[in-house]
Amino acid sequence: MLADDEVRAALDAIGDALPRRTENTRMSTMGAGSDDLEAGRRYLAAAVAEGWAVPTWPKRHGGRDADPADARTIGRVLREFAVPDLYPYMIGLGMAGPTLLQWGTDAQRDLWLRGIANGSEIWCQMFSEPEAGSDLANLGLRAVADGDEWVLEGQKVWTSRAMWARWGLLLARTDPDVPKHAGLTMFAVDMVAPGVDVRPLVQMNGDKHFSEVFLADARLPDTWRIGAVGDGWKVAMTVLAHERASAGGERGGGEGKVRGARVPTWLRELRDAGAFSDVVRRDRAMRIHAADLAGNWTSDRAAASKEPGPAGSGAKLRKVASYKGHAYTAKDARGAEGMLDDSDGHIDFITAPSMSIRGGSDEIQRNILGERVLGLPGEPRVDRDIPWSQARKGVI
Ligand SMILES: Cc1cc2nc3c(=O)[nH]c(=O)nc-3n(C[C@H](O)[C@H](O)[C@H](O)COP(=O)(O)OP(=O)(O)OC[C@H]3O[C@@H](n4cnc5c(N)ncnc54)[C@H](O)[C@@H]3O)c2cc1C
The missing domain is CATH 1.10.540.10 (Acyl-CoA dehydrogenase/oxidase, N-terminal domain)
Incomplete structure (x- = not known):
């Protein structure tokens, strides 16, 4: 040990x-x-x-x-x-x-x-489409078998890191005539291959970190299929469980704590700027700090299980609340100066809303916790058992 x-x-x-x-x-x-x-x-x-x-x-x-x-x-x-x-x-x-x-x-x-x-190859995740965000299983990008190859046609959107990526994890529809979850397959795509067109989008915080990706007659070998044909939903659930667990943990770097320091930097800065003369603000900051500590201990405990499960949704919700809490408290503490868009912490403030959307929205995480952790009744899912191609024609 x-x-x-x-x-x-x-x-x-x-x-x-x-x-x-x-x-x-x-x-x-x-x-x-x-x-x-x-x-x-x-x-x-x-x-x-x-x-x-x-x-x-x-x-x-x-x-x-x-x-x-x-x-x-x-x-x-x-x-x-x-x-x-x-x-x-x-x-x-x-x-x-x-x-x-x-x-x-x-x-x-x-x-x-x-x-x-070793960091030499960046990956992106191509799941979301204009018609498939929270309802991911509704996606329509087609992969059609052609001998030992697959041919891809369709569009993805909000693909973070696509413009840096060498490889993309892509969920595609391989069979439109079975219910929506059953007709999906996972692939890896060479992002610089012919037929793959990456078009960056500007986010409200000024970043150009996600893109639309158009695939037209893009080809990949069957050896780049991940999991069996039709098992894409199962593989995607593994990807998403890891996404939530890592969004809730600290693997992303950038965060941490000076060794031996009892007060984290963000709290010390607020204190030194005099922000805690306001008792309401001090109370808010301490609640965030307490939740951060509990969140870290919970993530450490969750790291003990080999495969992340639905509890990762709890970790993601905690992390979102923490990011927003830090950003909004710091903004508020800057008073009038905080109204300037070049003031310290502005980028976090304006990035914070996206945290509740990326990696699955807060509402979807709560649905997962309600249904899969607490065992509450599921949402009505009227299109679950009919072929995707028919549901798309407005049968429901
Ligand atoms: C910064 C950022 C980065 C992203 N990066 C990627 C990426 O790299 N790869 C990728 O594939 N996607 C990415 N996404 C897309 C992201 O996963 C989707 O935006 C998200 O899943 C929500 O889908 P949507 O935008 O289509 O909203 P919708 O699904 O249309 O949802 C709209 C609203 O309705 C609510 N809602 C929808 N269904 C339900 C329900 N059943 N119960 C309760 N409320 C519901 C949602 O919570 C939301 O508030 C990114 C998004 C952002 C903002």
């Missing part, structure tokens, strides 16, 4: 690519306002030799075969270090990688996992 000091010493040995966190450490979280790919790539390239970034992955794929207890120790100690914002790399590290470990073939793991672990 790894001891904290052993991990600390090994991480210190990484050097410049992973400095200790200090009171002056500032970095973006969730990519807000930042297009920096380099800091994350340097860290991942340096961490891969001993598998620190993805400790539970097999050694041969860039991990260190760590058991859950050691992974928790590593995660805890990493918070003391200035792990860069890994937003550009998170689909690979947090979603595609774990999904390939569960559903991929040996050849697929050999092809893709090391490039994810």
